[in-house]
Amino acid sequence: METSPLIQMNGITKSYGSNVVLRDIDLAVRRQEVVVVIGPSGSGKSTLLRCMNLLERPDGGDVRIKGQSLTAKGVDIAAVRAEVGMVFQRFNLFPHMSVLDNVMLAPVQVRKRPPEEAKAKALALLAKVGLTEKADAKPESLSGGQAQRVAIARALAMEPEILLFDEPTSALDPEMVGEVLAVMKTLAAEGMTMVVVTHEMGFAREVGDRLLFMEQGAIVEEGVPREMFESPRQERTKLFLSKVL
Amino acid sequence: MDFRFDIIEYYAPQLLKGTLLTIGISLAAIVVGSALGLGVGFGKMSSVRALRWPVSAYINFFRGTPLILQVLIVHFILIPPILGTTNGVVAAIAALGLNCAAYTAEIYRAGIQSIDAGQREAAYSLGLTRRQAMRFVILPQAVKRMIPAFGNEFIVLIKDSSLVAWIAVPELMYWSNAMKGQYLRVWEPYLTAALIYFILTYSLSKLLGYIERRV
Ligand SMILES: Nc1ncnc2c1ncn2[C@@H]1O[C@H](COP(=O)(O)OP(=O)(O)O)[C@@H](O)[C@H]1O
Numbered sequence: 045m046e047t048s049p050l051i052q053m054n055g056i057t058k059s060y061g062s063n064v065v066l067r068d069i070d071l072a073v074r075r076q077e078v079v080v081v082i083g084p085s086g087s088g089k090s091t092l093l094r095c096m097n098l099l100e101r102p103d104g105g106d107v108r109i110k111g112q113s114l115t116a117k118g119v120d121i122a123a124v125r126a127e128v129g130m131v132f133q134r135f136n137l138f139p140h141m142s143v144l145d146n147v148m149l150a151p152v153q154v155r156k157r158p159p160e161e162a163k164a165k166a167l168a169l170l171a172k173v174g175l176t177e178k179a180d181a182k183p184e185s186l187s188g189g190q191a192q193r194v195a196i197a198r199a200l201a202m203e204p205e206i207l208l209f210d211e212p213t214s215a216l217d218p219e220m221v222g223e224v225l226a227v228m229k230t231l232a233a234e235g236m237t238m239v240v241v242t243h244e245m246g247f248a249r250e251v252g253d254r255l256l257f258m259e260q261g262a263i264v265e266e267g268v269p270r271e272m273f274e275s276p277r278q279e280r281t282k283l284f285l286s287k288v289l
Numbered sequence: 290m291d292f293r294f295d296i297i298e299y300y301a302p303q304l305l306k307g308t309l310l311t312i313g314i315s316l317a318a319i320v321v322g323s324a325l326g327l328g329v330g331f332g333k334m335s336s337v338r339a340l341r342w343p344v345s346a347y348i349n350f351f352r353g354t355p356l357i358l359q360v361l362i363v364h365f366i367l368i369p370p371i372l373g374t375t376n377g378v379v380a381a382i383a384a385l386g387l388n389c390a391a392y393t394a395e396i397y398r399a400g401i402q403s404i405d406a407g408q409r410e411a412a413y414s415l416g417l418t419r420r421q422a423m424r425f426v427i428l429p430q431a432v433k434r435m436i437p438a439f440g441n442e443f444i445v446l447i448k449d450s451s452l453v454a455w456i457a458v459p460e461l462m463y464w465s466n467a468m469k470g471q472y473l474r475v476w477e478p479y480l481t482a483a484l485i486y487f488i489l490t491y492s493l494s495k496l497l498g499y500i501e502r503r504v
């Protein structure tokens with residue numbers, strides 16, 4: 045294992061007005077690690093994730109990616125975000141572009157890849173998520189599961205160091221959850237570093253290297269998923285797990 | 290009632306010239322107003338207070354005072370020091386364009402803010418800069434939603450351009466007034482002008498409807 049973590053968060057705090065959403069969070073994510081975050085709605089899971097690519101700016105504390113501080117002055121935020129992929133609950137595909145253009149946009153505009161090269165890469169990624177035949181389709185014609193797989197391909201096209209997933213299967217019909225989780229499992233097996241907010245406890249148990257339980261803006265407990273599911277140390281973890289398992 | 294088609298026929302060349310000038314002034318004002326409105330709209334959305342305040346004042350002034358006054362102010366107060374002389378056509382385009390910008394600014398703002406925040410976030414998460422996100426993700430979607438509002442604004446502008454007859458710009462309204470003065474008749478000049486304005490606005494609304502279906 046590498047010594048310096050890919051993501052290092054120290055003393056992260058965040059409030060919206062008087063609503064304290066993150067309370068002094070410390071978290072390190074090592075390369076190739078899959079960290080699964082669970083917790084009740086409103087506990088700050090999304091906010092924590094969004095602090096990792098500065099979609100939200102923490103009020104206090106420091107976020108480092110590969111040792112480089114994101115919160116320091118003069119940091120090129122766009123350049124940092126290019127290395128940190130994100131997959132959203134609502135997919136957020138660009139509806140005015142074809143599936144292929146969704147995947148090619150950032151490599152061409154941000155990485156300045158030649159369009160031909162970006163297209164070949166995009167088609168390879170669409171093949172990887174099983175959607176080659178949808179390359180020319182518009183997002184509106186996709187099912188939820190297909191849309192989320194395109195969103196994953198779009199994030200992968202930037203060859204990010206790490207992928208953040210914010211409840212990637214929560215907006216899906218139950219029969220489509222499996223196809224998205226399958227893609228995520230493949231990525232994990234290939235060594236992609238991932239932070240995954242999810243309610244899919246099966247995925248957490250099977251794929252997660254580490255499980256974090258959040259409540260009221262704090263990490264209440266963390267550990268190896270299997271152990272935490274079987275013998276949670278904190279009462280609050282026990283209570284939450286008894287409701288969701 | 291005797292409706293004298295012969296005087297319409299006699300005045301046809303002037304009415305045609307006037308109509309062409311009405312179209313020209315309106316088109317120029319639409320271009321000026323749309324371009325300026327984009328800047329004003331972004332100013333209104335800016336996080337910089339020192340920028341938002343004058344922009345709001347601009348919008349409030351042009352939306353809150355009579356257009357005819359704006360035309361007179363631009364013509365008699367604003368343009369002479371710049372050009373060294375009055376110039377009706379320039380003043381007409383400037384006044385209508387400035388007024389139009391105050392309305393299109395709100396159309397741009399509303400259109401841009403109507404796009405789901407998730408679109409911007411997805412663009413940012415891929416490493417796009419604010420400018421790139423605006424250009425490739427937000428604006429293409431917003432523009433489509435803006436088309437009906439722009440259409441209304443342009444139709445209003447064509448009709449409002451008749452006010453510049455007050456500063457003797459020889460457009461359609463001016464010539465129908467002249468016609469009335471020469472023959473001391475009201476039906477022929479006013480009905481003819483009304484019909485021409487109607488044809489202009491009706492064709493524009495049809496054209497915009499077509500564009501809206503195509504994009
Ligand atoms: N942009 C925002 N403005 C104000 N409050 C917010 C905003 N985003 C999140 N919150 C609040 O922060 C808290 C945590 O939200 P979130 O991180 O989305 O929780 P989770 O993802 O665990 O459901 C909630 O109380 C939510 O209402």
Ligand SMILES: [Mg+2]
Pocket residue numbers: 089090091210211
């Ligand atoms: Mg959430």
